[in-house]
Amino acid sequence: GPLVNTAGDIVGINTRAMFFGGDMGFAIPATTIRFIVAQLRKFKKVNWSWTGLQLQPLKDFRKNIYFEGNEGVIVAETDPESPARRAGIRVRDRILRVNGRPITAMWEEDLPAVRKTLGLLEKDKPARIELRRNGKTLTVELTPREKGKVEGEELDCPRWDMTVKAINQFDNEDLYFYRKKGIFVFGVKYPGNAINAKLQIEDIILRIGDKEVETLEDVKHRGVSMIVYPDKGDLLKASRYIVEIEKGRITAFAKIKRNIDGVEDLIHRANLEKKLLGKTPPECTLVDNLGEPLRTLRSRERSQTVRIYDIRHWSDFMGARYCVLRFDDNERCRDVTLFGVSATTKKDPARRQEGSTQ
Known part of the structure; x- marks a missing residue:
């Protein structure tokens, strides 16, 4: 709620309180608040301009550094590829005026007002910056711009057991140095296809198959994140890729392999789901000679029943040994899952003790 003074005037909006200390x-x-509300009403956001200037007061008690002069503000750093760096502004320059308006940050408490002045400069319009460098007064033109996103979007690639992310100037400065636009490996699953192919976190992906990739859309179009079952020909093409990656300045290649259940299994599973979903247990036993379940697990909390079937007599499925069907409280099949023997635990799902399901 509002914060009022003794005269009843609203002087702020309360945000947090601590009832100790x-x-x-x-x-x-x-x-x-008055400034922010006006920005939100006009632009639907706080419409700051970006200059890339990192500022420091003339009397910096925090770092125990003191600069000569009683006016202006010190440039501590300029961001890479920023308007400030393109304008030629350097570290230790002392900015005196912006479009003829004097600015001064004697103390750290003065910096917010200076940053606000710079943030309100009109985008894509040159601003005159008067500064002091090595005892000489110079004037440069700085053109602020929209900063844009400060973090790249992510994409999950479940068939490859990894996630990729778009390179962003602010979030991934080291990768941005090598490639201004592109994607990189953000995370890998262990064990998994990506890590088995020697892909590592922060590898820049240059090419998938015979196609260059620069955006997440390019990756999607290469079939990495399939959530539907395409025809057999497309699926086989998308199951194995030669991925060209960049490690620093070294270009290498990695081969992404198919999952343990095999590409053919995906095609057969899609057809199997069409036959089993919505059917009762007796009806399911007749589908492709599925037979009776090996085990039946019940979960009271989820009101569902899980039945495990041995499908090793199905020659179509190269990697799967068991078919796991989940039935709702009306005894209708709602989910179909295929399993092999886990390569990491060597546990057989048919040997689980009866009880609650996962």
Whole structure:
């Protein structure tokens, strides 16, 4: 709610309170709220311009550094590929005026007002920056722009047991140095296809098969994140790829292999789901000579029953040994899953003790 003074004037909006250590309260000043609300009404967001300037006060008590002069603000750093760096502004420059308006940050508490002035500069319009460098006064033109996203989007590739992410200038500065636009390996599952192919986190992916990739859409079009079952020909093409990756300045190649159940299993499973979903247990036993279940597991919490069937007599399925069907409380099949013997645990799903299901 509002924060009021003794005269009844609203001076801020309360955001947080601590009821220990002196009963501290935190609030956003009313002047800031008034500015933010106007921005939200006009632009639907706080419409800051980006300059890439990192600033430092003239009297920096935090770092115990003191600069000469009583006006201006010190440039501590400029972001890579930023408008400030393109304008030629350097570290230790002392900015005196912006479009003829004097700015000064004597103390750290003065920096927010200076940053606000720079953030309100009109985008894509040159601004005159007067600065002091090595005892000389210079004037440069700086053109602010929209900063854009500060983090790239992610894409899960379950068939490859990894996730990829778009390279972002602010989130991945090291990768951005090598490739301004592209994707990289964000995470890998162990054990899994990607890690078996020697892919590592932060590998930049240059090419999948015979196609270059620069965006997540390019990866999607290569069939990495299939959630539907395409025809057999497309699926076989998408099951094995030669992936060209970049490790620093070294280009290498990795071969992504198929999952343990095999590509053919996916095709057969899609057909199997059409036959089994919605059927009762007696009806399921007749489908492709499925037979009686090896084990039946019941879960009271989820109101469902799981039945495990031996399908080793099905020659079509190269990697799967068991078919696991989940039935709802109406005894209708709602899910079909194929299993082999786990390569890591060597546990057989048919040997689980009866009880609750996972």
